[in-house]
Amino acid sequence: MLNPSRIKAITLDLDDTLWPIWPTIARAETALTNWLADRAPATVGLLAQPEVKRQIRADTEAQFAHLAHDLGVIRREAIRLALQRAGDDPALAEPAFEVFFDARHQVDLFADALPALEALSARYPLVALTNGNADIGRVGLARYFKGALSARDFGVGKPDPRIFHAAAALVGTAAEDTLHVGDDAHLDGVGGLGAGMQFVWVNRAGHDWAHASCQPHLTVADLQTLVDRLV
Template identity: 55%
Template sequence: MSLPRTDLPPSATSTPPAALPVPQLDVSRIRAITLDLDDTLWPIWPTIARAEKVLLQWLQQHAPATAALFGDTAALRAIRDQMVGLRPDLQHDLSALRRESIRTALTQAGDDPALAEPAFDRFFAERQRVQLFDDAHDTLAFLASRYPVAAVSNGNADVHVVGIGHYFRHSLSAAVLGVAKPDARIFHAAAQALQVQPHEILHVGDDATLDARGAMEAGLQAVWINPAEHAWPYEAPPHATVGSLTALRQLLS
C-alpha cells in the first residue's frame, strides 16, 4: 500500500476545489418533453447494418459492377463516411449524405448514377424498420398522456413511418432545420413549436454531448439515458441519469 507523500509543497497537498453541485431535476417545472430517437427509443446500429445489407443486395441485382467494387457493407459505409468530408454542406442531412455516397459508388463503378435514387429508397425503407426497446411504447404512452412531446433528432428516422407518430406533437430534424444537436437553435425551435420556454422542457437522450450537455447549454433540463453506465465526461452533470426508459418513467411518476 502506498503512503501519502509529505515532501510536496502545500499547494500540491491542499484539498481540491469542491465539485460543482449536481443539478436537481425539478419535475414541477416540466411543461413539455423533447426526445432523441436513435439509441434512445431503439438501437440504431443493428438497423443501419440491416439496411446496408439490403442495399448491397439491391445493388447486386441492379448495379452488379458497383456491388463487385464495393463488395461488402463495410465498403459502402466507408464511402458514406468519406462523403462527410467531401460534402460538408450536407453534414446535417443524413439522407442526402447516404444518397450521394451511393451515387459516388455507382459512378466509380461505371454504373448509371441515376440508380442512386431507387437504391436509396430501398435503403431508407429498411432504415425505418426499427426494433423499439421493450419499454419504449409504455414510456411514450406515459409521457404523451402527461406532456406535449416532440422528437428532436440528428438522424433521418420518420416517427410516422416507424409507427410512433401518434405520441408526438412535433418532430424536428437537423435535415429540415439546417442545424444539428448540440446547437441550441434546434432545442429552441422545439420550444417554439411546443409553445413553451426552454427552461420548461425536459430533454431525454442517450448522447452525453449531443443530448444532455447540448440541452443544458440551451437552457433545458436534461435526463441522460446511460444503460452502459459510462462515466459522465463533463464537469457539470445532467439533472438526472437513468439506465432505461422504464427508469425514466419511474423518475417522472
C-alpha cells in the same frame, strides 16, 4: 437534480434512445446490397471493401460538407459516388436510397419504449428531436408526439442550442420549462443543458459521464425509470 414541477414539455431523441440504431443500419445496408446485387454488381463488389467504402463516405462528406446535417443526402450521394466509381449507372442512386431508407425505418424498439411513450405522452406534449433522418410517422410512433424536428429540416443539429429552442417552441414552451431526454452525452446532454433545458441521460450501457463542466439532472438505465420519476 431533476425538478419535475418545472417540466411542461419533453423533447425526446430517437436513435439509441427509443431503438438501437446500428442493428437497424446493418439491416438497411443488407437490404441495399441485396437490391444492388442484380442491378449494380460492380458497386456491390466495391462497397465490400471496407477501406474503399470508408473513403467513399469521407469523399462524400467532404463534397457535401455544407449538408453535413442531412444524413439522407450524405447516404444517397455516397451511393451515387460508389455507382460512379464502379462504372454502374449513377441514376440508380435514387431508388437504391429509397430501399435503404425504407429498411432504416423498420426498427426494433427497446422493450421500455412504447410503455414510456404512452405514459409520458398522456402527461406532457412530446417533441421528437433528432440529428438522424428517422420519420416518426414511418416508424409508426407519430401518435405519441405533438411535433418533430430534425437537423435535416432545421439546418443545424444538436448540440446547437438553436435546434433545442426551436423544438420547445413547437409546443409553446420555454427552454427552462422543457426536459430533453437522450442517449448521447455530448449531442443531447451538453446540447440540452447548454440550451437551458433540464436533461435526462438515458445511459443504457453504463458509460461514464465525460463532461466535467456540466452534469445531467438525472441518469437512467431505461425509460421506465424516467416514467417512475415523472408520472
